[in-house]
Amino acid sequence: MLKYYIFALLLQTTYGWFFNYPNPGEFTYGEVWPLPLNVTTFNNFTHNINPTSFKFTTQLTNCDILQQAFQRYQKWTFPGNKTSLSAPVSTITLSQINVQVTKGCDQGYPQMGMDESYTIQLNPTSTSATLKANEIWGAIRGLESFSQLVFKDSNNNFYVKTTTISDSPRFPHRGIMLDSSRHYLSTGIIKQNLDIMAINKMNVFHWHLTDSDGGFSYVSSRFPDLSAKGAYTPKHVYTPVQIKDIIDYARLRGIRVIAEFDTPGHMTSWEPGRPGLLATCYDKQGRNDTILKYIIDPTVDANLQFIGQFFDEALNLFPDNYMHFGGDETSTYQQECWLDNPTIAAWMQQHGMGKNNTALLIYYLSNLVKQVQASSKNASMIFWQEVLDQGVARDSSHLFIMLYNPIWQSYYNCDPAGFTGTAAQKQLVLGGEACIWGEYVDGTNLIPRLWPNAGAASERLWSDVSQTQDANAAWPRFHEHRCRMLSRGYQVQVPNAPDFCPDYWDPPSFF
């Protein structure tokens, strides 16, 4: 087998190294992405592995997370193939991996701080491997790593790289933000994205559910008019049942779902189902109704009550302890829709706020915080940076990193802790997110546009920074990883200049 690959590599060196392109055939075999903390390989020794007889085993009973993961990894470990076609080449065949979880099965939902560490023991002389984790979440991560140690040759013989791994993530929060407001994303697309997140060991789905642009797709049971009047059509919505289904799908993959309902700005799509919720805005000539309503009118008590009831329902629907309350780009709207509105301006004068927009923002946020705390004792509140920039809500802040660049190397090179600051400040960084807004993105292009590039961020967020300094050095592993996702059936796009994967993408037939 070694001979085979050396030959293949020699054949491929004639191309691609020009124009600073990487070699088109440059990919690893059986390497793990994102890079585990500690990896011991045994001189490139490999076991045979037989797709039809190999077993995932565990002593854990009645554990839906593990049983469903076994089913998934039976497919993902041996994509597109049921049998080995040729005689084994290695001297030893791996017959099973046994999964041991110290704390047993978690019947709840993954939360910030879950233990994702795991070890894989796969020794040169053993016919069985062991995966150990403290929590089920670590077991899921370890299964993914194990599946990535498996590779095949061009005759569809499967091998597993004889490797021992001890691994844990660098940051606890490793997220993808999807925007389903500007363009609707089907639940099928969202689930496919959750699959790919799991393959990249990402653990937070930040769901940007509402915005000014786009339809109001979230169905509130208490306020059904919001989607009945504010969604694009009755088909372009997420019902509570569908949302629970997505949350459960994410749970089985160790992924938290953090909902975002952006307030007090970016709320235009709320207005059709809740007339009077938003402040009338005025242009420079003092004319109203020529500027779209974006921001809530917090001087109306009914509006504050509505917000409390709205979030009470949402906090009960989404089991994660964190929720995102927006706060994006409020300052412009505050000027046009609060200060330039004579009724609101008069109210502010009466309440001793003068012309201080920030005072009215704090008034709104203080109410919000009180109501959220009344609804949920565990709720931690997340905001966009603009709220912090106005000097409010400092104590509930978390730091995230985002990038707009379509080149995977720029994600790879972006370090959330790479700023100038003290060790204590860097300790406050919880992780990062790759965010994709939906102005030009819907279900047709989300997956190919987001992946595999967001996977570059996953290595930055999971792996030891000192071992993952160089995107060029990482490329062959990243290339294998992209080809692996392709083989598993995910439409992840080509990340680099001329190259190829062993299995190319073919459109699923739809007739």
Add this chain to the structure above:
Amino acid sequence: MLKYYIFALLLQTTYGWFFNYPNPGEFTYGEVWPLPLNVTTFNNFTHNINPTSFKFTTQLTNCDILQQAFQRYQKWTFPGNKTSLSAPVSTITLSQINVQVTKGCDQGYPQMGMDESYTIQLNPTSTSATLKANEIWGAIRGLESFSQLVFKDSNNNFYVKTTTISDSPRFPHRGIMLDSSRHYLSTGIIKQNLDIMAINKMNVFHWHLTDSDGGFSYVSSRFPDLSAKGAYTPKHVYTPVQIKDIIDYARLRGIRVIAEFDTPGHMTSWEPGRPGLLATCYDKQGRNDTILKYIIDPTVDANLQFIGQFFDEALNLFPDNYMHFGGDETSTYQQECWLDNPTIAAWMQQHGMGKNNTALLIYYLSNLVKQVQASSKNASMIFWQEVLDQGVARDSSHLFIMLYNPIWQSYYNCDPAGFTGTAAQKQLVLGGEACIWGEYVDGTNLIPRLWPNAGAASERLWSDVSQTQDANAAWPRFHEHRCRMLSRGYQVQVPNAPDFCPDYWDPPSFF
């Protein structure tokens, strides 16, 4: 029914008009893209049409093109639905369209100059429509237009806009260029692209088959080493059988396949299967082998003979009267690989060419032209502009237009005849192509990246320029057209800021 749509439109006007976005729900119902030359509608009168009982009929017998088109349009006219769900709303139901072709069925392949004109007669009082064309190629275009007159409401009731059309294209050459060299494209992806081309009435598939970058995917029967040693893997190739299959698939859709084998430059991928074909190149310090071989060594007679035999096979395989012989970016390579190569330079001196690279280029091209003419009397030769810029092969030139811009409006606004020139010069413009190179494109992102935007070019190339001046005015039709392709199962991406289609994209399930 009219009531229904007015209500829907009123509902939608609350969004999207801000930030200069078009209204998300702004699309037409039953309008044709690209715009036909003459359209008469009868005060928005519509017929009912029943998917289960409607018939495509013809007097033509044994016509594979028409029979297969009927099958296709039975699906495409009524996407995703088999039955009308509710009672008809219109007073009259269209029961059939009868297709009449004056010249009968063409058993050959579509060629430059084919007649694509057609008329559709669909009167307010008639229960059957008539499609007339001189040639089968016009009948295919007419079937596409007819299918686009059909639309459905949100209850899946189908209607057909009562419309009479008389139509013919502005330009005879309306093409898409795909690059399958840098990244391999499966035959499934290529066929899917041919489907979408037919929906946009585009009639030339320009197939950029070989390049310096990438693998040599074309399998030559006479020179099998070219792909055996030059392709990425044995799976990343197009065999003669596969190529014939694609040509026949295109024929059934009235699409010509014009192959491009780029010579004398951009030939690096030919070298592994044909050592010695290319000229050794030298850098500024006179060292060889530090610059990749790109261009043929035309001073070796065996190389000229090989080229003649290679194209003899290709000209027999591809039935179109036109073939593309490249000529892209030869000048740099000529300096490094011809003039700086001492053996070639000496040969040029001996043959009275001095240091005149263009003389050697003409020597190569004259041989090529002679050999092509010996192989095929009908062959017309296409080259990239660079060859013309060097003052050779003027008499075999055709003009094409390309664009690199990802915004559909820029394609829409680009007029191939919009240059400063005489009427006689403009008469020489045969049409245009939307070209997508493969540096960052493979099967995963080709369709969403190319479509629907390339469809904007299709209106520019088909329709009367005086009726199609304004992309904003065209948007509602373009939006319907994109949604139509989506409903038919094609993964064409979102072309504009926040909007929606009645049927959103869902990933085909792959497990």
